[in-house]
Structures are given as structure tokens and as C-alpha cells.
Amino acid sequence: MKFPLLLFMGFLLLTGCGGYNSIDNFYNTHKNDNQVTAVRVPRFMLGLLSEISPEMKTLIGNTKDVRYIQFPSATPARSQFLNQQMNGITGNSFIEVFRKNDDLKRNVVSIREKRDAVKEILIYNNNGQNGSFLYFNGNFDPVKVRQLAKDDGFKVLGDGIISQFTGRGASDISPVE
Numbered sequence: 042m043k044f045p046l047l048l049f050m051g052f053l054l055l056t057g058c059g060g061y062n063s064i065d066n067f068y069n070t071h072k073n074d075n076q077v078t079a080v081r082v083p084r085f086m087l088g089l090l091s092e093i094s095p096e097m098k099t100l101i102g103n104t105k106d107v108r109y110i111q112f113p114s115a116t117p118a119r120s121q122f123l124n125q126q127m128n129g130i131t132g133n134s135f136i137e138v139f140r141k142n143d144d145l146k147r148n149v150v151s152i153r154e155k156r157d158a159v160k161e162i163l164i165y166n167n168n169g170q171n172g173s174f175l176y177f178n179g180n181f182d183p184v185k186v187r188q189l190a191k192d193d194g195f196k197v198l199g200d201g202i203i204s205q206f207t208g209r210g211a212s213d214i215s216p217v218e
Contacts, residue, residue, distance in 0.1 A: 064163070064176055067130060068108050071174075075113075082107040106178035114172040120145040123172050127165045135163060139190050145169055150190045152183075159186050164195045 072079035087107065091098040114120045124147055131137065135151035146169050153161040159181040166173045175195060189195055 064108070064130060064161075067126060067174065068110060068176070071110055071112060077113075078109075078111040080107075080109045082109075103181055104177055104179040106176070108174070108176045110174045112172050112174075113170070114167050115170055117145055117169075120167055120169055120172070123167060127174075131163060131165075135161070138187060150195065152186060154183070157183070159183050162186060162195075 068079070068081070071077060084105065087104055112123070114123055124145060127147070127149065131149070131151040135153050137149060137151050139148070139150040141148040145167070147165060147167045149163075149165045151163045151165075152159045160178065162175075162177040162181065164173075164175040
């Protein structure tokens with residue numbers, strides 16, 4: 042009787058601790074931070090985003106969840122903190138398909154696969170002044186994801202999301218909203 046109880050308690054402990062470094066926790070924690078622009082795209086609005094380009098139409102057509110956060114990262118301590126949080130999220134369960142490190146500046150594209158499909162895409166950028174987090178959940182063609190990462194298509198999509206909701210491009214948004 043003790044072994045099943047210990048096994049169950051161990052399972053609860055593992056699942057409880059595993060959520061600390063999750064996308065949901067990161068989004069929910071930082072969406073209320075000062076000077077943050079946060080967008081979670083409802084499914085019915087995904088059609089608007091698919092009009093950005095033919096590539097985006099293909100990507101968005103298979104999307105279930107899109108989240109975007111733009112946040113200030115003006116101090117080295119803040120940049121390091123955010124970089125460590127992203128490393129924690131992508132550490133074990135994501136595959137990095139692109140990474141560029143320049144001191145505390147980061148550009149990272151990570152994916153989570155299941156069989157022959159990409160299920161999640163996470164794009165993290167931090168230039169030492171501002172950072173952004175773009176997340177997709179759905180069913181995506183790995184070849185198209187690779188091509189979008191190579192052609193900087195995810196930056197175009199991030200700018201498109203911001204312009205759809207604010208009427209401005211991401212580069213037009215000042216750190217103080």
C-alpha cells in the first residue's frame with residue numbers, strides 16, 4: 042500500500058514542479074508587468090492574421106493558440122533573468138532550431154515535435170532594451186517552420202500581430218504604453 046501512495050505523491054510532485062517553467066506561467070506572470078504589451082489571439086481572430094502573407098495563411102490555418110508579449114529589458118539583470126526563464130522553458134522539451142547569442146542579447150527559435158509535425162513554436166528575442174516572446178500551438182509542417190525561421194518570417198508575424206491589435210508596428214511601440 043505504501044508503494045502506490047509514494048508513486049502517486051512522486052507523480053504529483055513532478056507535475057507540480059514541472060509547471061514552473063511553462064509557457065502558461067511565463068505568459069500569465071509577465072502579462073501584468075509594467076510597460077508590457079501582451080496579446081493572446083482568440084481563434085476567431087486568427088483569420089485576420091492569416092492575411093499578412095501566403096506563408097502566414099498556411100501557418101495560421103493550423104494554429105490553435107497564439108500569444109505575444111513585448112516587454113522592457115533595459116538592465117543587464119533583467120535581460121539575464123528573462124534569458125534564464127526562456128532557457129528553463131525550452132531546456133528539455135523543445136528543440137532549438139536557431140539561436141544567436143551576443144552577450145545578453147538573444148534570438149532563439151525553438152519547436153516541440155510529435156511524430157512528423159511541429160506542435161509548438163516559441164520565438165524569443167531580447168536586444169538588451171526590449172524583449173519579445175511569440176508562441177504558437179497547432180499542427181505545423183516542419184519544412185515550412187524551418188523556412189520561416191530562415192527567412193525571418195516570425196518577426197514579420199510578430200509585427201503583424203501587434204499592428205492588428207494596436208494599429209502600429211512593433212517597432213512603433215514605445216516601451217511606455
